Amino acid sequence: DQQVKQNSPSLxxxxxxxxxxxxxxxxxxxxxxxxxxxxxxxxxTFLISISSIKDKNEDGRFTVFLxxxxxxxxxxxxxxxxxxxxxxxxxxxxGSGGSxxxxxxxxxxxxxxxx
Amino acid sequence: EPEVTQTPSHQVTQMGQEVIxxxxxxxxxxxxxxxxxxxxxxxEFLVSFYNNEISEKSEIFDDQFSVxxxxxxxxxxxxxxxxxxxxxxxxxxxxxxxxxxxxLFFGSGTQLSVL
Numbered sequence: 001d002q003q004v005k006q007n008s009p010s011l012x013x014x015x016x017x018x019x020x021x022x023x024x025x026x027x028x029x030x031x032x033x034x035x036x037x038x039x040x041x042x043x044x045t046f047l048i049s050i051s052s053i054k055d056k057n058e059d060g061r062f063t064v065f066l067x068x069x070x071x072x073x074x075x076x077x078x079x080x081x082x083x084x085x086x087x088x089x090x091x092x093x094x095g096s097g098g099s100x101x102x103x104x105x106x107x108x109x110x111x112x113x114x115x
Numbered sequence: 116e117p118e119v120t121q122t123p124s125h126q127v128t129q130m131g132q133e134v135i136x137x138x139x140x141x142x143x144x145x146x147x148x149x150x151x152x153x154x155x156x157x158x159e160f161l162v163s164f165y166n167n168e169i170s171e172k173s174e175i176f177d178d179q180f181s182v183x184x185x186x187x188x189x190x191x192x193x194x195x196x197x198x199x200x201x202x203x204x205x206x207x208x209x210x211x212x213x214x215x216x217x218x219l220f221f222g223s224g225t226q227l228s229v230l
Contacts, residue, residue: 034218034219036221041223042223042224043206043208043221043223043224045221046218046219049217049218089157093217095217101163101210101219102160102163102171103160105158107156107157108157
């Protein structure tokens with residue numbers, strides 16, 4: 001049951017260019033979306049998030065776009081740097097009223113930024 | 116920056132043995148979680164814990180699993196009788212709700228190997 005899907009297992013881009021990572025979801029109850037970055041042997045690190053009341057959120061080089069009608073979000077990294085090379089996870093949560101904000105993760109996309 | 120700490124970083128055990136994985140969440144956080152990632156697979160939710168009780172658990176979290184917050188700082192995951200398929204990276208996470216931002220902070224994980 002893949003409620004959050006990242007269909008590209010890997011992506012390779014040149015340093016300085018834009019990286020676009022995509023994510024689709026099926027559960028219309030999701031109202032909060034996050035991107036996490038993960039290096040080997042480390043835990044996921046929060047990158048950026050977006051509430052379903054917005055369609056764009058920007059933080060420095062990172063921008064997340066949300067298209068609710070298409071149940072699709074994307075992460076743009078501009079310009080890409082070699083240090084951005086990591087696995088990127090899309091995650092989503094349902095506002096459950098205060099007892100739980102569990103995340104449902106996608107399978108991740110391995111981003112490689114080549115110098 | 117405050118962080119979630121997990122011990123040990125690696126745990127090797129024999130099948131059928133009990134293991135306890137330990138976590139110290141961020142001090143002012145109220146929501147606690149365990150996730151796991153089997154090699155090559157996605158990060159999966161196990162259990163969430165709030166107000167000293169389990170708020171949600173997945174089908175993975177069967178009778179062999181239990182969680183406890185024995186004091187004001189530690190959060191533990193116990194597996195009573197480990198199986199080979201319990202081998203995975205186990206991540207502890209914690210969160211607080213601040214102005215509608217619902218992000219989880221993850222520890223670096225405990226790599227559990229069941230032989």
